[in-house]
Amino acid sequence: MPRKSLLKQTLTLASLLSFSLFALYFTFVSPSTPNLTKINTQDSLFRSRENVAKEVKIYMYDLPRKFTYGVIESYDKSRGAQPKNDDSLLKYPGNQHSAEWYLFKDLNRPSHERVDSAVTRVDDPEEADLFYVPFFSSLSLVVNLNRPGTLIEHPAVLYSDEEMQESLIEWLENQEYWKRNNGWDHVFICQDPNALYKVVDRVKNGVLLVSDFGRLTRDQGSFVKDVILPYSHRINSYLGDIGAENRDKLLFFMGNRYRKEGGKVRDLLFQILENEKDVIIKHGAQSRESRREATKGMHTSKFCLHPAGDTPSACRLFDAILSLCIPVVVSDYVELPFEDVIDYRKVAIFVDSNTAVKPGYLVKLLRSVNTHRILEFQRNLYEVKHYFEYEDPNGTVKEIWRQVSQKLPLINLMINRDKRLVKRDLTEPDCSCLCSNQSGIQMTL
């Protein structure tokens, strides 16, 4: 009995002490603690204009492990690797859709290292303007050695990306903040054009971080609501000086000759280019060896061809930029990352597909670009390349968050508007659009 009583006394004392400390904290220490009086509730109802302009607060969900490190573990397992006991030993595998890893890693940095980011991470969801869902959705697609829907290769692994997607939604639907604003304030990473494909209709209100809109319908994705990300480059940056003399090849391309949809232009380009002097155009699949060859090609050519793949975007464009190899873009529907701050005509040449496949046209055009112009393009490429370096502290990650933060006014508008909209007799979907009058130009050089 005396022991129990002593315990009781200690507990009482401890709770009294912690209450005092708590009270003290609220009274003197924490200026930003929300005060729940009437007036302050008002303040949060009508977000003050200062807050909107200055600082965007993001909350990163603490997702069940299976959606983050668990995906890496499953990926390793299906390739026969030994399980690790410590998450910090897991290495996110190199691939072109690794923004999900860099963003996750960035938000996990200590806050004093993130002071110049456009978004501030907060631990209390109540304070947040935005909610980040860090599911490794692109890696999840390729956990099994084959693409989704096919049988798993390694008997020890039972992994289904589709089940993961469904499970994410199930988890989200139990979250208070997911329901609160119809998902408008949620940010999803789905960089691979197929990532989240099964549930995209249920997350489409959110800001989607994507490579392009090739697989999305107009009401699922647009550059008004979403953010186009660069692929992570797969070949090394060119570290030498600007110059044309060490680039003896005119044009370089290495990649899959046969693709679907817009990518059909590739075979036609092969036909007209494969016998041209100073042009290297060859079929190649993903491998360490072909990456080495591509690096050499991009570092020693003046121009690098970027035809559409299955969707309008491809990793190759960013490899070219970081190689200071002037991209020649033949992808009529491509959307480009960070286009509000980058004028791509200054760093790349755009040729429409119909013109590009005219025999002789492309080579003649590129040969007409003089050295002065080439150096100008290279200088401009040099100027913008930090935007495409995920590892650069002043690079891609910082710019992605800036782009996301710029969406906040429209997000807040949609949140407020959605809730007061009454039933209407609409003859078409309720969309607000930004339309271009331009029918497009034949070619831009």
Added chain:
Amino acid sequence: MPRKSLLKQTLTLASLLSFSLFALYFTFVSPSTPNLTKINTQDSLFRSRENVAKEVKIYMYDLPRKFTYGVIESYDKSRGAQPKNDDSLLKYPGNQHSAEWYLFKDLNRPSHERVDSAVTRVDDPEEADLFYVPFFSSLSLVVNLNRPGTLIEHPAVLYSDEEMQESLIEWLENQEYWKRNNGWDHVFICQDPNALYKVVDRVKNGVLLVSDFGRLTRDQGSFVKDVILPYSHRINSYLGDIGAENRDKLLFFMGNRYRKEGGKVRDLLFQILENEKDVIIKHGAQSRESRREATKGMHTSKFCLHPAGDTPSACRLFDAILSLCIPVVVSDYVELPFEDVIDYRKVAIFVDSNTAVKPGYLVKLLRSVNTHRILEFQRNLYEVKHYFEYEDPNGTVKEIWRQVSQKLPLINLMINRDKRLVKRDLTEPDCSCLCSNQSGIQMTL
């Protein structure tokens, strides 16, 4: 001859001196003068992210006088007023579409008075992010006592709003900066839903400052690109305290009973409401006398009805807000100003048209709102009313510029994207949209 030679010497000296001063100025005084070396040209090609986030620079065109003060003069003339010799004596006539006057006046204030504005006025168009076209387009519509297209009333006046609109476009088309970016970076004020109606297709790339999108097609206007402005209130603000006891009327409406389109709901509302106790609903036209009566009604009623007019918006909503009379909005397609910072469910009640015209429904609903709830609405109205005061230094004008400045990232994106787009086989217009999934709720209280 000696005189001429002296003159020559003086001129030479003067020009030498001014050249030195000029050089001195460029060397020491002006840190912001653009330096036209290669590197700085690059800087302006890739707008630095700091600039985009921090400060938005606007250039106001020095339009020919006929588009600004000339419109006031013509308006006065057609009403028989004596001509003034001095523009500063001209008084912009009070009307519900006077944002054009307040914005013009604001940009003409000395820069030290405008330091907390979201847009900084610049004198050099080369520095500008945005270009403001201060044509008094709404006043121009009503210069003649009758509406556009009808014969002028006063024989001394020869004024045609349509000719003014055409003439504005003609003038713009001679401007270098208008052509430079397809007009994306131009800001037009056309607050009256009919303002600029004849040329809106030619200015639609610009940011349009409008009351609603009732007369605009989807590719002409949307809240993604444009800014919804409040009408200038026409009755006096309520300056008394929050409270229900001095408001003995339940619901008030005064205005035109018969309107076109969505406004047809008005006659139905009259039918179900005109015999209700504590409800004042009466037909009234614009006059000083009816404004006085409306002021009294709005200041002594708990709720103020806001049915659609010919277009979804109307001045009355803002009169109600400033009267602390809780708006009851029956206008299914209304878009509201500043909805990213104002949650209108906290200050108004929204009822869809079909429900609102059910006999007995509206009155029963409003009688069910208890005093506690009414005071809460009033407190919220009090909190937001500054957004609707054009005269308040922290009011409408400041917020309009903040809204405009938020459009800059999308404007810059469209400028860059438009110029590199190649010819494509589009099956539908090239629009990027933000779509609401909501089919709308029956009524929001």
